Amino acid sequence: MGKVRLWDAPVRLFHWSVVVLFGALWWSGENGKIDLHKTIGLVMLGLVVFRVLWGFLGGSTARFGSFVKGPGAVLTHLKASREGRAPTVVGHNPLGGWSVMVLLGLLALQVGLGLIAQDTDAVASGPLNHFVSYDTGDAAGEAHEVVFNILLLFVALHVAAVLFYLFVKRDNLVHPMLSGRKAFTQAVEQPTFAPAWRFLLSVALAAAFAGWIALGAPFSLEQAKQAWQAPPPSAEESYM
Template sequence: MASPEAGVRAKLWDAPVRIVHWLLVVLVAFSWWSSEDHLNWHRWSGYAILGLVLFRIYWGFAGGGAARFASFVKGPGAVLAYARGLPQRAAAAVPGHNPLGGWSVIAILAVLAVQVTTGLFAVDVDAFEAGPMSDRVSFETGRAIAEVHELSFRALQALLVLHVAAVLFYLFYKRTNLIRPMVTGWRTFPQDPGLAGAPAWRLVVGVVLAAAIAWFVSKGLRL
C-alpha cells in the first residue's frame, strides 16, 4: 500500500469550511462563558452562530469538493463497513469526512440549530432576559424552551467531546493528523482526489444570505 506521506498533496478543505469551523469553536466557547453574567454578548454570539450554521448548511449544497454533504453523508451500510475497520491501525486517506465523521458533522449542526432556535424564544426565570422572539410565546412556553436550550447544550457538549476524542484517536492511534488540514486546507493522498472548488459568486451569495437572515432574526423578524 502506498504511504499517504508519499502521495499527492491536494487541497482538501476550502477557506469557508475552515473559517466556519474555527469560528464555531471560538463562539461556542464564548457563548458558554457568557451564558451567566454577560447575556447581551451571549445573544450576539448566538446570532453569529446562527449565521455560521446557515452558511454551512448552504455551503453543504453550493460548495465544492469535500464541503458538500453529498461527499460525506453516507448510508447505514457504508457507516457500518467503516466502523468495522476502525480497529485497524492504518487509516485510509479519505478525501473529506469519513462516514462516521460525516454524521458527526450533521449531528453537531443539528444541535447547534436547536440551540440557536430555542435561544430565540427562551425566557429566564425572572423574565428579565429573553430572546428576540419570546413575545411570540407565553411565559410558560418560553421557560420550557429555555429548558430545552439548556438540555441541547448538554447534548452539544457530549458531541464535541466525542468529536475531540475521535480526532485524538486518529492522531495517536491511526497516526493521521486531521487537525493540520483544517488549519492549512491541504492533505496528502495516495492519488489526486479530484476535489473541485466552487465559484466565488456562490460564496458571496451564501455570506450575504446567511448574514441577512441572522440579522433579520436578531430583530425578531421585524424590519
C-alpha cells in the first residue's frame, strides 16, 4: 500500500520526448524547415528503436510481455471496467497496452515513410529515398501526410482518455508519468527494474542504427566513409 515506483526513467523520457518531438516535427514541416524536419525525424527514429529494445530489455512495467494481451483479455477488462470491478493493474492495462503498440506502430510507419519520401519536385528526400523509384518516393510522401493526420487523431483520443480517467475515474495518469510513482490503496506486487547497462546498451544500439540510416544505410565501410564526407546536394542537383 502507498506509493509504488511504477515507471522507470527511460519510459518517462521516451513518453515526453515523443510529445516534444511530435510538435517539433509538425512545426518544422509546416514551416518548410526540411533539414530540421529530417534531423528531428531521425531522432524520432532512434527513440522508436530504443522503445522497441526497451520493450524486451527494460523493467517489468516496460516490457511488452507484461501488457500486450490477447483480444479476450481486452474484452474482459472492458467488461469489468463497465461493471466497476476492474482489477488493479501495476502498469498498462490490456487496453492501454494496445494503445502503446498502436502508437509505436504509427510512429514507426510515419518515420519509415519519411525515410523514403520525396516532395513532388524531387528536391527534398529522405535518406533512404535512393532505394526506391520516383513513383514510390512520391507515394510515400503523400502517405506521410496521411499517417500524420491519423497520428493527430490518435493523440486526440489519447488526451481524451487521460481526461476521462482524471475527471470520471479520479485516476491521474499524468502525475505518475512525471514522477514515476503512483499511490495504490491496496497491496500490489512491486515492479522490477532493469540495470543501467541495459539502458546504455539500448541507447547505443538505437543511436547507431539512426546514425547508419542518416548515412543512407551504407553496406560497407567505404560507402559509409563516402556518405560521411559527401557534401549535401543542392536543390538543383537533387532535382536532376
